[in-house]
Amino acid sequence: MSFxxxxxxxxxxxxxxxxxxxxxxxxxxxxxxxKVRGVNLGGWLVLEPWITPSIFDxxxxxxxxxxxxxxxxxADECRSVLAQHWSSFITQDDFNQIAATGMNHVRIPVGYWxxxxxxxxxxxxxQLSYLDSAITWARAAGLKIMVDLHGAPGSQNGFDNSGKRGxxxxxxxxxxxxxxxxxxxxxxxxxxxxxxxxxxxxLNEPNTPxxxxxxxxxxxxxxxxxxAREASQDTTVVLHDGxxxxxxxxxxxxxxxxxxxxxxxxxxxxxxxxxxxxxDVNTHATNACNFAKQHVITSDKWTVVxxxxxxxxxxAKYLNGKGIGARYDGSYTGSSALGSCDGKSVGTVDGLxxxxxxxxxxxxxxxxxxFEKGAGWLYWTWKTEGAPEWDMQAQIAGGxxxxxxxxxxxxxxxx
Numbered sequence: 001m002s003f004x005x006x007x008x009x010x011x012x013x014x015x016x017x018x019x020x021x022x023x024x025x026x027x028x029x030x031x032x033x034x035k036v037r038g039v040n041l042g043g044w045l046v047l048e049p050w051i052t053p054s055i056f057d058x059x060x061x062x063x064x065x066x067x068x069x070x071x072x073x074x075a076d077e078c079r080s081v082l083a084q085h086w087s088s089f090i091t092q093d094d095f096n097q098i099a100a101t102g103m104n105h106v107r108i109p110v111g112y113w114x115x116x117x118x119x120x121x122x123x124x125x126x127q128l129s130y131l132d133s134a135i136t137w138a139r140a141a142g143l144k145i146m147v148d149l150h151g152a153p154g155s156q157n158g159f160d161n162s163g164k165r166g167x168x169x170x171x172x173x174x175x176x177x178x179x180x181x182x183x184x185x186x187x188x189x190x191x192x193x194x195x196x197x198x199x200x201x202x203l204n205e206p207n208t209p210x211x212x213x214x215x216x217x218x219x220x221x222x223x224x225x226x227x228a229r230e231a232s233q234d235t236t237v238v239l240h241d242g243x244x245x246x247x248x249x250x251x252x253x254x255x256x257x258x259x260x261x262x263x264x265x266x267x268x269x270x271x272x273x274x275x276x277x278x279x280d281v282n283t284h285a286t287n288a289c290n291f292a293k294q295h296v297i298t299s300d301k302w303t304v305v306x307x308x309x310x311x312x313x314x315x316a317k318y319l320n321g322k323g324i325g326a327r328y329d330g331s332y333t334g335s336s337a338l339g340s341c342d343g344k345s346v347g348t349v350d351g352l353x354x355x356x357x358x359x360x361x362x363x364x365x366x367x368x369x370x371f372e373k374g375a376g377w378l379y380w381t382w383k384t385e386g387a388p389e390w391d392m393q394a395q396i397a398g399g400x401x402x403x404x405x406x407x408x409x410x411x412x413x414x415x
Contacts, residue, residue, distance in 0.1 A: 023255060025198065025234070025236055025261055026234050027144075027194055027195070027198035027234050027235065027236070028104075028105075028144050028198045028199075028236075030198075030199075030236055030261070030263060030302045030375060031302055031375075035372045035375065035376035035377075036104065036105050036304050036375055036376025036377065036378065037102065037103045037104050037105065037372075037376055037377065037405050038098075038103050038104060038105025038106055038107060038143075038144075038146075038376070038377070038378040038379070039098060039103060039105075039106060039107070039378055039379045039380075039381070039382045039392050040106075040107045040108075040109065040148075040306075040307060040378055040379065040380045040381045040382065041090055041094075041106060041107070041108050041109070041134075041381070041382050041383075042109060042161075042380055042381030042382070043089070043381065043383070043384065044085075044086065044089050044090045044108070044109075044130075045086065045108065045109060045110045045111070045114065045127040045130060045131060046066065046109045046110060046111045046150045046151055046161065046163060047065070047066045047069065047082075047085075048160060048161050049063075049064065049065070049160060049318040049321070049322040050316050050317060050318035050319045050322075050384070050387060051381065051383075051384050051385065051387070052085065052089070052384075052385055053317050053318055053322075053346075053385055054385055055069070055081065055085060056069060056318070056322055059072050059073060060072070061322075061323065063322070064160060064165055064321065064322040064323065065160040065163060065164055065165045065322075066111070066123065066151075066160075066163045066164075067122060067123065067163055067164040067165075068164075068165075069081075070122040070123055070124055071122040075122070075124055078122070078124050079124040079126060082124060082126070083126060086126070086127065086130045087130070089383065090130075090134070090382075090383070091137075092137040092140065092141075094137075094382065094383070094393075095134070095137040095138055095140070095141040095143060096141050097393065097396075098141070098143060098382070099141040099142055099143055101396060101403045101404055101405050102403075102404035102405045102406060103143070103405055104142075104143060104144055105143065105144045105145070105146060105376075105378060106134070106138060106143055106144070106145050106146070106378075106382075107145075107146040107148050107201075107306060107378045108131065108134060108145060108146070108147055108148060109148045109150030109151075109161075109204065110127060110128075110131060110147060110148065110149065110150060110151075110186070111123065111127075111149075111150055111151035111162075111163050112149065112151055112152055112153055112178065112179060112182035113125060113151070113163065114126075114127035114128050114131070115128070115181075115182040115185040115186060116178065116181055116182050116185065118153060118178060123163065128189070131147070135190065135193050135196050135197060138196050139195065139196050143196070144196060144197075144198045144199075145196050145197050145198070145199075146197075146198070146199040146200070146201060146238060146306075146378070147186060147190065147197055147199070147200050147201070148200075148201040148204050148238075148306075149179070149182065149183055149186065149200075149201060149202060149203050149204065150162065150163075150204040151163035151164075151204075152170050152175065152179045152182075152203055152206075153169075153170065153174075153175040153178045153179060154167075154168070154169030154170040154171075154172055154173070154175040155167065155168055155169060155170060156168065156170040156203055156204075156205070156206040156207065156212060157204075157205045157206060157207035157210060157212075158207060158210055159205070159207075160321055160322070161204075161205075162204075162205075165321060168207055168210050168211050168212065170206070170212065171212060171213055171216050176216070176220055179203065179220070180220070180223055180224065180227060183200070183202060183224055183227050183228075184227045184230075184231075186200060187200055187227055187228045187230070187231035187232065187235070188230075188231050190231075191231040191232045191235075194232055194234055194235055197235065198235065198236060199235065199236040199237070199238050199263060200228055200235055200236075200237060200238065201238035201239075201240065201265060201306070202220070202221055202224035202225075202228075202237060202238065202239055202240075203220070203224075203240060204240055205240055205242075205243070205267065206240060206242045207242070207243060208242040208243055208244055209243050212242065214242065214244075217242055218252065221239050221252075221253060222253070224237060225237045225253065225259055225262065234261065235261070236261045236262070236263050236302075237261060237262050237263070238262075238263045238264075238265050238304075238306070239253065239262065239263070239264055239265065239301075240264075240265045240266075240267075240306075241264060241265065241266045245294075245295055246264050246266045246295045246296065246298070246299045246303055247294075247295060247298040247299055247300075249264060249299070249301070250298075250299065250300040250301075251300065253301070254300050254301060262301050262302075263301060263302040263303070263304060263375065264299050264301045264302070264303040264304075265303075265304055265305075265306035266295060266296065266303060266304075266305055266306070267305065267306060267307040267308065267380075268288065268291055268305050268307070268308045268367070268371075269307070269308065269309060269311075270284055270287060270288075270312065271309070271311050271312065271313060271314040271319075272314060272320075272327075273327075274327050274335055274336070274338070277312070277313060277314065277327055277328050277338055278338055279312075281312065281359040281362050281363055284312055284363050284366070285362060285363055285366035285367075285413050285414075288363070288366045288367045288370045288371075288414070289366060289369070289370045289413065289414035289415075291370065292305075292370035292371060292373045292374060292414065293373075296370075296371065296373060296374035297373050297374055299374070302374075302375040303374045303375055304371075304374065304375045304376050304377060304378065305367075305371040305374065305376075305377045305378070306377075306378050307378065307379075307380040308367055308371070308377065308379060308380060309379070309380055309389065309390050310360045310361075310363050310364040310367075310389060310390070310395065310400070310401070311360075311389035311390055312359065312360075312363060312389070313326070313328040313339070313341065313344055313389065314326045314327050314328055314332075315328050315329065315341035315344035315345045315389070316344070316345060316346075316384075316387035316389060316390055317345045317346050317386075317387070319387070320332060326341055326345070328341055328344075329341040343356075343388075344356075344388065344389060346385075346386045346387070347386060347388050348386070348388055348394065348398075349388045349391070349394045349395055349397070349398030349400055350398055351388065352388055352400075357398070357399075357400050360389065360395070360400045361399075361400045361401070361402075361409060361410065362409075362410045362413075364395075364400065364401055364402070365402060365408055365409065365410045365411075365413065366410070366413040366414060368402070368405065369408075369412075369413055369414040370413075370414045373414070379392050379401075
């Protein structure tokens with residue numbers, strides 16, 4: 001049976017549920033002038049070496065992602081190390097601080113291994129009790145949560161943030177079915193918490209340029225919508241654009257096709273290409289404004305920029321991967337130095353130069369204005385061990401991220 005026939009069969013069965021729906025979500029004001037304003041809790045329940053380098057440095061050069069970390073440590077020691085991290089990295093106080101700035105959302109990445117153990121996996125579980133706590137903390141702080149399936153079996157993108165760096169094997173073997181099983185468990189677990197868990201992201205950053213088959217991804221998205229609807233009629237299902245132009249998904253899973261409460265997630269970074277790194281802050285700001293015009297407001301679905309940063313260098317330690325250098329200072333293979341990473345690789349916001357601090361604030365404000373032309377934004381990321389261009393908590397404390405998030409020192413950058 002062809003992809004399209006299978007998809008429409010599934011949709012017709014699900015549409016038969018008789019759900020009456022409006023284009024505005026009942027759980028949050030998606031589809032209204034109420035903007036998503038939020039932040040990611042990156043590096044908490046899914047590790048990334050650049051966010052918490054100390055965990056990886058303690059194990060040695062071979063630990064480059066969560067998979068290799070747990071392989072080296074073994075299950076018992078890995079669970080001990082991670083439990084200490086999970087219990088201390090994020091607490092109720094973080095949620096209180098986030099809410100105090102005027103934000104209303106938190107996006108929380110979680111890996112499939114928190115929900116199911118597959119033969120041969122070195123991963124350990126235990127994350128879900130902390131995710132449960134996060135929902136309690138968010139409820140107390142008046143925040144909404146987007147739960148994000150950040151890592152899939154086989155890796156959907158080959159990035160260390162999927163849990164396993166290197167080969168993209170997500171669509172091989174039983175991996176897609178296992179991903180759906182994990183998503184189903186996630187949706188069922190929080191079906192009774194829709195006052196807080198208003199959205200579930202089906203899969204973070206499936207890498208279609210890297211080889212993920214787009215028709216297969218579309219089928220998975222249809223199936224994910226069905227899985228979410230079995231658990232809750234009202235939870236918004238979030239689809240990442242797969243690194244394709246967001247508007248290229250127009251017509252897919254739109255209201256006219258019989259589905260409801262679907263959101264697109266697109267990510268915007270200007271640090272992973274040498275030509276972008278060479279640009280000045282005004283050009284970066286213009287890029288952000290143009291990105292919103294071309295790829296956010298042109299979407300036929302609610303569209304959030306679910307990851308973005310104030311960074312204009314790739315200097316943060318291990319940002320490109322542990323053992324891989326930075327383009328900005330020429331330590332990345334094949335790159336030519338554009339400047340120094342002193343104070344930007346590991347440091348504090350206060351340690352940045354006055355011009356860097358001003359430029360960081362200007363670029364952040366431009367992106368806030370740009371992305372609120374769509375459904376809103378979620379910054380990457382809330383907390384790091386010393387990456388000053390990325391650490392929202394430190395940026396707020398240092399006066400380079402607006403607090404409240406609606407305040408401006410550089411107004412009117414996106415007309």
